Amino acid sequence: MELSGGEIVIQFLKDEGVEFVFGYPGGSVLHIYDAIYRQEHVQHILVRHEQAATHAADGYARATGKPGVVLVTSGPGATNAVTGIATAFLDSIPMVVITGQVPTPVIGSDAFQEVDAVGITRPCVKHNFLVKNIDDLAITLKKAFYLASTGRPGPVVVDIPKDMTEPKIKIAYEYPKKVEIRSYNPVIKGHPGQNRKAADLIVSAKRPMIYSGGGVVLAEASKELTEFTQKLNYPITNTLMGLGSYPATDKQNLGMLGMHGTYEANMAMHECDVLIAIGARFDDRVTGKLSEFCPTAKIVHIDIDPASISKNVKVDVPIVGDVKIVLKELLKLLVEKKKQIDQEALKKWWLQIADWRAKDCLAYDKTSDLIKPQNVIEMLSEVTKHNAYVTSDVGQHQMWAAQYYKFNKPNRWINSGGLGTMGFGLPAAMGVQLAYPKETVACVTGEGSIQMCIQELSTCLQYHLPIKIINLNNRYLGMVRQWQEFSYEGRYSMSYMEALPDFMKLAEAYGHVGMNIEKPGDIEGALQEAFALKDRLVFMNFVTDQAENVYPMIEAGKAHNDMRMSGVRELA
């Protein structure tokens, strides 16, 4: 087949099985867009800002496990995409971003809309390429997909100068089915000796704790993790990225850990004698003060990335490998070794945990006349039967969604955990809704975050995406305000959002349904009504208590057993 470079890009995406490309046209990618126009296999989703293209592709990838694909032009197209690339990088999300570039003869001449996209993205991609020869185009794209989706996944950028896609130059094209990269061979199977050592340590525990993260979701190892945890009858906690990889409503689940984790999860981390870390990376929001992290524990750590092992916390038994495969291997070993578990000690440990649980650390005031954000999320979880895809932005609302929504399945909770990108929620929800048109998709956000990508309401109308937006509107950049209350004696510097738009009218102006909810008694009814509108986007503006804080809280640099708990207070 003789094709031009522009046609090769699109034909390749089709052959690779790509359903959607999220993008925005511009000068350097016009040849590629012309090829898009002349086919029907790959659907292009036109966003309103390149940042949203990357978040939408990212949301699609998180929900489906398949790489998200982005197409943007050179210069500002590429720089606008950087935030979304970095977001995907920090959460290890598979993504291929194709950026246009100025023609090769003018690279380096400060040409119109020229930036060094490869240079700018280098620190926040798994790898990137500049295509300098049209013969390399297809194989480079193949390498990009291979790198993005194997090992520890991540975003890969392919920068394509305009002359590589010139319509007049046609070359033979064949879909490269396989590719090998000599320097890239991720370890998949755990080392047998390490597996045995880990199994011995696991069954010797008297106060065990399983700590699992986003790696379990990425490896699609939720089933194995659940079997592993239930066979052992050990307590488990999930990181923010790991929510849903073990059912939230199961009694062995102690909830999320870390800065806004539950009392029982953090106390159990602090007191455990064997910690089994699975697909988690000991992030500072999880560990708190490193010198007092799990002070009495021996640690097993399973991760596909050797560089994640002993990076922040020195571990005793590291296993490098795909968590799904390693868990299967461990399950085999445990069939025999399970008998060695000290059941008496385990019983005592569960009694201790029950004591911590009795504190009911997520309790909040249910008698208030004001809408409590926690209440909205609890109701959302009920109304959607704990089964919706929930995306979020970043801040207090994100933590409440993580704490109060009962995620029982993986890939349902979609948020920017590592980079903490405000503006992520709405475009990510678009990617999820496109992947699963029949599923319920909710975006939990705040009046600060939603305004960072609000323009995407227009994209939602164009593609009929019936997302339900839950705007927890407290007229504050809530998390900033909370830190200012705790650490800056209530000097609320720039955390008040003045001159807010009328969100109901705004939603209507974009052609959607808007709702204002101001009384606690109206929450459930409003949610029922909104979710019944199956084919419409509904923007639900919940006017919430301005003074509410996220509890429990381990302040930055403090240890797991040093938590700030909820109490009745008033905003100064």
Added chain:
Amino acid sequence: MRHIISILMENEAGALSRVAGLFSARGYNIESLTVAPTEDVSLSRLTLVTRGSEEIIEQIIKQLNKLVDVVRLIDLSEGAHIEREMMMIKVSAKGKSRDEYKRLTDIFRGKIIDVTPSSYTIELTGTGDKIDAFVSSIEETNIIEVVRTGISGIARGDRSLVL
């Protein structure tokens, strides 16, 4: 601890910036860095000298291995090895110091590779320490220019860095 890490990497544009960028982004230090193609034109060999605790060095090696352009690497300082650096130094050589610098060059087994009525350019090869020692034995005001290549190295005996 001082470590000499030798890397075989793809001989491609951008590979060097990935290595250098990794060090600056993660706050590791580089004392010297030297790079050139090998007998296999698809590969470059990069040698760098860095310092850090055992934990830091372990992270550096893991992070380097993670770079897609890095094919293989070796921490030369983990075993017996030979390290060499080459220096060209231009010194002001007049009157008494003309003879003195000639003798000094012989003692250090260097070579005078360019001569003018008022200066010598001396070539010297050796470990970093030897080169430092030579430089410090020349009066500072007489040094016109110093060019050092940075350390490169190779393991002794059967240990080697090949594909």
